[in-house]
Amino acid sequence: xxxxxxxxxxxxxxxxxxxxxxxxxxxxxxxxxxxxxxxxxxxxxxxxxxxxxxxxxxxxxxxxxxxxxxxxxxxxxxxxxxxxxxxxxxxxxxxxxxxxxxxxxxxxxxxxxxxxxxxxxxxxxxxxxxxxxxxxxxxxxxxxxxxxxxxxxxxxxxxxxxxxxxxxxxxxxxxxxxxxxxxxxxxxxxxxxxxxxxxxxxxxxxxxxxxxxxxxxxxxxxxxxxxxxxxxxxxxxxxxxxxxxxxxxxxxxxxxxxxxxxxxxxxxxxxxxxxxxxxxxxxxxxxxxxxxxxxxxxxxxxxxxxxxxxxxxxxxxxxxxxxxxxxxxxxxxxxxxxxxxxxxxxxxxxxxxx
Amino acid sequence: xxxxxxxxxxxxxxxxxxxxxxxxxxxxxxxxxxxxxxxxxxxxxxxxxxxxxxxxxxxxxxxxxxxxxxxxxxxx
Numbered sequence: 362x363x364x365x366x367x368x369x370x371x372x373x374x375x376x377x378x379x380x381x382x383x384x385x386x387x388x389x390x391x392x393x394x395x396x397x398x399x400x401x402x403x404x405x406x407x408x409x410x411x412x413x414x415x416x417x418x419x420x421x422x423x424x425x426x427x428x429x430x431x432x433x434x435x436x437x438x439x440x441x442x443x444x445x446x447x448x449x450x451x452x453x454x455x456x457x458x459x460x461x462x463x464x465x466x467x468x469x470x471x472x473x474x475x476x477x478x479x480x481x482x483x484x485x486x487x488x489x490x491x492x493x494x495x496x497x498x499x500x501x502x503x504x505x506x507x508x509x510x511x512x513x514x515x516x517x518x519x520x521x522x523x524x525x526x527x528x529x530x531x532x533x534x535x536x537x538x539x540x541x542x543x544x545x546x547x548x549x550x551x552x553x554x555x556x557x558x559x560x561x562x563x564x565x566x567x568x569x570x571x572x573x574x575x576x577x578x579x580x581x582x583x584x585x586x587x588x589x590x591x592x593x594x595x596x597x598x599x600x601x602x603x604x605x606x607x608x609x610x611x612x613x614x615x616x617x618x619x620x621x622x623x624x625x626x627x628x629x630x631x632x633x634x635x636x637x638x639x640x641x642x643x644x645x646x647x648x649x650x651x652x653x654x655x656x657x658x659x660x661x662x663x664x665x666x667x668x669x670x671x672x673x674x675x676x677x678x679x680x681x682x683x684x685x686x687x688x689x690x691x692x693x694x695x696x697x698x699x700x701x702x703x704x705x706x707x708x709x710x711x712x713x714x715x
Numbered sequence: 716x717x718x719x720x721x722x723x724x725x726x727x728x729x730x731x732x733x734x735x736x737x738x739x740x741x742x743x744x745x746x747x748x749x750x751x752x753x754x755x756x757x758x759x760x761x762x763x764x765x766x767x768x769x770x771x772x773x774x775x776x777x778x779x780x781x782x783x784x785x786x787x788x789x790x791x
Contacts, residue, residue: 454764454778485725486764486778488754493763561755592780596726683723686754 379580397436404429423613430605430651438647439590441520446589450582452480454490462497466550469503474542477510487680491687492562502550509700510542513675518646525654541703548699557692600648608655615659624661632708635665636701639672649673664711671704716746721757721767731766731780738786746790
């Protein structure tokens with residue numbers, strides 16, 4: 362990769378100046394904060410005064426939850442996606458690939474998992490990325506650490522968890538997600554399954570294409586973040602609304618303690634059950650968080666809920682189908698099995714500890 | 716001018732194809748736009764992220780949806 366010697370910031374026409382962007386950004390944050398503070402009061406007023414629904418009713422609880430959570434989650438999403446977008450502008454798959462090439466097993470697993478969180482990654486890129494990593498000499502297990510961490514420790518999920526459930530839950534999610542990615546990747550590496558990669562991949566002799574490296578200015582990075590906001594929220598808002606609606610239903614209509622019996626601490630089968638429920642479900646990270654919030658509010662144990670959430674996000678059937686192009690079935694089976702075991706372990710651990 | 720848009724078929728890849736086609740139409744340049752969806756072929760170009768755009772054999776963008784103005788810059 363060669364970088365262009367002259368300063369080539371992305372030169373589009375009509376790019377707003379940095380100072381204007383900073384000013385609007387600061388004003389935006391102030392407005393955001395003021396609106397955010399008003400949300401609980403406004404949602405109560407709308408539900409009970411304006412719509413005249415009786416206090417203490419199931420419907421009232423559901424609607425209040427929905428009216429409060431929808432703008433709350435949207436606003437948090439906005440902030441998180443923007444912030445993460447700016448962070449991501451510092452990372453590219455090419456740099457990650459070059460960095461991980463030839464790294465030794467355990468250190469490589471750790472770096473790969475960490476990079477999986479911050480490197481921009483679209484799940485349709487999974488196959489090209491896999492090929493790229495393998496042909497660059499990144500060990501198979503290290504590649505898997507990346508591929509597990511990237512969808513699982515979704516920065517949107519972490520940001521939303523922080524905003525809705527506090528930093529402890531967010532940190533636990535991130536920590537255990539990383540742990541699973543590192544250990545699962547390391548285990549897969551130890552199993553020496555390199556001969557279960559589809560033959561055409563190992564036989565292909567592919568050199569990476571040379572691309573000019575863009576030099577981004579800070580203004581470029583803010584624009585990158587803003588583009589990420591438009592693109593991601595444009596894509597997920599409907600799932601978020603659906604997730605909040607489900608969460609609102611749970612919040613209003615599911616009796617207290619019922620979740621404790623299904624996803625609670627007392628039963629040994631609650632964690633595997635949560636995983637089994639989660640695997641066939643596919644939601645993106647943003648949509649599942651409001652459901653998580655409601656489940657916890659109804660007495661579900663944190664370990665079971667974490668297991669459920671990770672299963673929904675990390676083990677998706679569409680991704681398995683895509684990976685079938687480059688992995689033989691046995692390797693896919695091992696991949697799913699190891700990740701599922703990791704999730705089970707995390708679930709049990711937290712149900713026992715907390 | 717030969718332009719290839721690489722992508723296995725997710726929304727971003729379709730968006731990229733759309734943007735490239737519009738940029739070509741607006742610039743009036745004589746260019747063919749071909750969509751490559753086969754992952755083996757994509758890998759063969761040495762490209763490891765999608766969507767990606769190749770103009771006359773030069774890889775111009777990998778792993779993101781380019782802006783129309785960017786594409787215009789490549790084809791003039």
